[in-house]
Amino acid sequence: MDDFRDGVEAMIPALRRYARALARDPDIADDxxxxxxxxxxxxxxLFLGGDLRSWLYTILTNLNRNxxxxxxxxxxLMPLTDTGADASGTEAEGSDIARALAMLVEEQRAxxxxxxxxxxxxxxxxxxxxxxxxxxxxxLARARAAIRASLDGxxxxxxxxx
Amino acid sequence: MxxxxxxxxxxxxxxxxxxxxxxxxxxxxxxxxxAHPADAERVASWRAMAEALHARYDRxxxxxxxPRLQLxxxxxxxxxxxxxxxIAATLAAxxxxxxxxxxxxxxxxxxxxxxxxxxxxxxxxxxxxxxVRHPVEVEGSExxxxxxxxxxxxxxxxxxxxxxxxxxxxxxxRLLPGPDAPAAFLMxxxxxxxxxxxxxxxxxxxxxxxxxxxxxxxxxxxxADRGVGYVLSGPTDKERLSQVAKQVYDQTEKTGG
Numbered sequence: 347m348d349d350f351r352d353g354v355e356a357m358i359p360a361l362r363r364y365a366r367a368l369a370r371d372p373d374i375a376d377d378x379x380x381x382x383x384x385x386x387x388x389x390x391x392l393f394l395g396g397d398l399r400s401w402l403y404t405i406l407t408n409l410n411r412n413x414x415x416x417x418x419x420x421x422x423l424m425p426l427t428d429t430g431a432d433a434s435g436t437e438a439e440g441s442d443i444a445r446a447l448a449m450l451v452e453e454q455r456a457x458x459x460x461x462x463x464x465x466x467x468x469x470x471x472x473x474x475x476x477x478x479x480x481x482x483x484x485x486l487a488r489a490r491a492a493i494r495a496s497l498d499g500x501x502x503x504x505x506x507x508x
Numbered sequence: 509m510x511x512x513x514x515x516x517x518x519x520x521x522x523x524x525x526x527x528x529x530x531x532x533x534x535x536x537x538x539x540x541x542x543a544h545p546a547d548a549e550r551v552a553s554w555r556a557m558a559e560a561l562h563a564r565y566d567r568x569x570x571x572x573x574x575p576r577l578q579l580x581x582x583x584x585x586x587x588x589x590x591x592x593x594x595i596a597a598t599l600a601a602x603x604x605x606x607x608x609x610x611x612x613x614x615x616x617x618x619x620x621x622x623x624x625x626x627x628x629x630x631x632x633x634x635x636x637x638x639x640v641r642h643p644v645e646v647e648g649s650e651x652x653x654x655x656x657x658x659x660x661x662x663x664x665x666x667x668x669x670x671x672x673x674x675x676x677x678x679x680x681x682r683l684l685p686g687p688d689a690p691a692a693f694l695m696x697x698x699x700x701x702x703x704x705x706x707x708x709x710x711x712x713x714x715x716x717x718x719x720x721x722x723x724x725x726x727x728x729x730x731x732a733d734r735g736v737g738y739v740l741s742g743p744t745d746k747e748r749l750s751q752v753a754k755q756v757y758d759q760t761e762k763t764g765g
Contacts, residue, residue: 351579354579355579358573358577359568359569359570359571359573360569362568362569362571362573362577363565363566363568363569366565366568367561367564367565376574376576376577379577380576380582381640383577383579383582384582384640384641385640385701387579387582389677389697389699392675392677392698392699393699401699401700404700404701405700405701408700408701408702409640409701412637412638413638415634415638415725416638443557443560443561444564459561461526462526462558462561463558463562463565467528468526468528483519483522486522487518487519487522490522490554490557494550494553494554494557497557
């Protein structure tokens with residue numbers, strides 16, 4: 347039983363990293379992690395062994411999808427999504443990549459982050475998203491192409507603005 | 509360098525970068541990249557992307573874990589801030605959901621039982637499945653009380669089906685307004701957070717076949733049995749939905765309405 351708790355606890359920093367990149371806003375990201383932990387602790391009995399790490403990433407990925415659904419259902423007079431900007435986007439270093447990430451479709455962003463940032467295997471990501479490996483690979487390819495295009499296109503645009 | 513006999517695919521280039529390429533193909537890809545500068549450049553850009561991501565986000569690993577994420581605190585009472593946010597989110601969702609439901613109902617002059625049930629049930633499903641902390645009024649741990657209370661209010665025996673066989677645990681339930689009479693609403697959750705809801709209420713139709721409805725994100729199965737209409741809502745995966753619905757149906761049949 348304590349193994350379970352210790353295992354969950356050891357994953358908190360990595361879950362925070364994933365959530366931060368997934369949701370941009372640091373508070374929303376920690377909300378996601380908090381909800382993930384609450385759910386994990388509550389469902390301990392439903393966790394029948396298997397890979398704790400993948401399971402936690404699955405919960406967080408699902409919660410983020412639910413959160414975005416809820417946002418999409420809000421009336422358009424409350425455009426809460428992007429006004430808060432990215433608090434850490436003011437840090438010059440790496441802000442390009444954050445902006446490029448934000449432009450990706452949800453599923454593609456999750457695949458890219460799980461593979462590249464969190465180091466999960468294609469198989470694990472396929473299980474997390476409940477799709478075949480081929481779908482994971484095409485999402486990954488599209489994510490990489492989109493990020494590349496966005497990074498390539500960004501520099502001249504910035505020059506024009508400033 | 510000689511060209512590999514089997515050309516290297518785009519998928520293999522990704523697998524190469526992600527360390528998922530079978531060892532015996534490694535040399536082929538190395539040779540391919542030496543001969544194809546455009547591909548080599550792409551591979552280099554993907555590696556740079558990975559470095560940029562780590563440079564940007566790895567610092568989160570070194571941040572101290574905020575108190576609200578410490579496991580010991582998570583069993584303590586909820587912070588006030590969150591409750592306020594949850595209520596606001598619920599109200600916003602309710603206004604939109606209610607509006608959409610009303611429009612959908614207004615569009616059909618004489619809504620069928622199927623339609624009115626499914627619209628109401630899917631509205632409720634969407635409203636409550638996104639709730640993390642307050643998805644239900646009465647928790648699944650108080651099963652007996654929940655069943656007794658709902659049965660009294662809806663006017664037929666409500667029994668929360670046991671769905672552990674399909675990997676679902678009862679989260680709890682609540683009472684809702686239904687198309688013609690109060691409705692019982694039960695929520696179930698799988699290990700990785702997928703949620704199903706079972707909505708039931710007195711129906712004018714005595715019995716029907718199962719019917720499937722879905723929008724882009726949620727699927728629903730409707731059926732009526734002995735004067736009670738049921739809607740099971742969940743992910744759009746029809747097979748999974750039918751599997752769960754069958755369990756529900758078998759159990760409601762045994763208890764008798």
